[in-house]
Amino acid sequence: MPEIQLHPACRVRPAALSDEAALGELDRATWSTLHAVMPRPQPPYAPFFDERHVPGDFLVAEVADDPRPAxxxxxxPPTPLACNSHVRQIQGLAVADRARGRGVARALLRAACATARDDGANRITLRVLGHNTPARALYASEGFTVEGVLPGEFFLDGRYVDDILMGRSLAP
Structure with missing residues (x-):
């Protein structure tokens, strides 16, 4: 995928193996029970890229005034099944605190949709925690609709949290 410029202050490009340390740092810095169901990462940290999370699965956003990933x-693909190959799934989205409010998440979503479409997908899905109101609003503003709710699926910070399934068509 070539670099995509969807916002004047933000560009999105495919991840490279050389992004591993910066993306690992970003992932740890943005960890929150607002969006994470796994425990907070602790040292020694696992590699960001592994056999299930390869650079080709990731798009990276950068802002004009900062060389670090924003x-x-x-x-x-949500499964390895041929009958499901027309779908792509967003399985993680993070934005650095220093880049919030600059259109980075929106640019990443739009780039993900464009990339999925270019790969032949006609549908894109994601999961979001029910209490993550800002993310849900962003996804809805980009055409994602709620397609299912798993009530009380996770127990986080002393309370049960819904798992919301969202999706949208990639048809023009």
Whole structure:
């Protein structure tokens, strides 16, 4: 995928193996029970890239005044099944605190949709925690609709949290 410029202050490009340390740092810095169901990462930290999370699965956002990654999105087929190959799933999106409010998450979402479409997908899905109101609003503003709710699927910070399934068509 070539570099995509969807916002004047932000560009999105494919991840490279050389992004590993910066993306790992970004992932740890943005960890929150607002969006994470896994425990907070602790040293020694696992590699960001591994056999299930390869650079080709990620798009990286950069902002004009900072060479560090400002955010990332992970975009993958939801299953290895041929009958499901027309779908792509967002399995992670993070934006650095220093880049919030600059259109980074929106640029990453749009780039993910464009990449999925270019790969032949006609549908894109994601999961978001029910209490993550800002993310849900962003996804809805980009055409994602709620397609299912798993009530109380996770127990986080002393309360049960819904798992919201969202999706949208990639048809023109």
């Amino acid at each position: 955010g990332y999105v992970r975009l993958v």
